[in-house]
């Protein structure tokens with residue numbers, strides 16, 4: 298059965314930051330530091346999903362989706378990252394899972410969507426090898442409770458973005474700006490993934506996946522320097538996080554200063570543990586040119602000026618999804634597991650009118666065109682098993698705070714009132730037509 302779903306993440310929707318024994322995460326600390334998040338927004342309350350989850354499950358039932366990707370908050374389950382389990386935290390996810398199952402919605406949990414317990418950050422975060430082992434322990438705790446009811450598990454969300462934004466550039470939590478000194482955060486996340494695959498299987502998980510942010514990389518020209526720069530970017534964004542998992546080896550990182558001396562014998566075997574599916578988050582392609590002389594990085598982002606953009610300024614290139622998926626198949630061949638598009642969507646300047654409607658035609662076109670591109674890839678032989686719209690609800694969009702709205706459902710952050718947008722009705726119709734076709 299093809300999974301048609303929506304996606305969210307804990308810190309972006311739950312709120313209840315101090316409730317029922319939850320510990321602080323790096324995002325709580327980061328968002329409360331002045332100047333980090335636009336307009337000082339935080340996830341303290343967010344969509345108040347921790348209290349309003351029955352209403353949100355009802356919204357999913359109304360949508361008719363058969364799957365929901367959410368993330369488990371590590372500090373809600375293990376307030377200090379390790380050791381003592383917070384029973385109330387686990388109970389919350391159990392109630393959610395059971396309510397979803399009751400409505401015929403398959404729960405698809407992600408174990409790490411960037412909200413590392415602050416206690417682990419204070420011991421080095423993902424720069425520390427120990428965090429990988431703690432992640433596997435945490436995975437065992439959650440799966441120990443839920444693996445009997447949850448068929449598909451996702452270990453990490455977008456380790457590239459977490460490394461690049463959180464550790465290299467410092468625009469996301471934990472706010473470190475180490476440039477290529479961030480590479481150990483890649484290796485330790487991947488090691489954590491591999492150790493968690495083992496732990497999940499030992500706890501009875503049937504299927505395990507990792508979700509990567511993938512982008513098709515387009516060289517700005519056919520000139521040699523642009524081609525070389527594009528290859529260097531492709532290595533950093535895509536291959537660094539896929540080759541070790543699917544092929545058991547890191548790509549050639551010689552375009553970058555050495556930074557992977559943290560890799561130990563045997564690590565790659567752990568990281569390459571077989572997985573059952575690959576989660577792919579797609580937002581846009583990336584066009585890359587050679588850098589200016591003396592630039593710190595071996596590539597420069599040349600932008601995609603000939604395309605319309607979302608409210609975020611991200612280029613809208615639906616066929617990039619087909620290009621990405623067929624490119625993955627060409628690159629990895631038989632080593633490529635079945636794919637789930639675990640995120641795809643767009644932010645828009647939505648307007649809630651006086652009569653309580655949001656006519657987000659742009660989002661409808663975006664989703665329709667991307668689903669069509671996914672289907673072209675499937676017709677070209679790519680095995681895609683699921684598609685999840687980012688996002689069910691408008692939510693806390695990291696460094697942008699509440700400014701970017703990605704939801705199928707509008708959220709008024711003052712009243713917490715949820716209003717389904719036109720795109721919600723469109724997606725409900727689409728999902729219904731798919732279920733009657735098959």
Ligand code: FCB
Pocket residue numbers: 306309454455458510578640687694695703
């Ligand atoms: C992805 C993140 C997700 C959301 C979307 C817009 O990179 O995984 O949490 O913020 O971007």
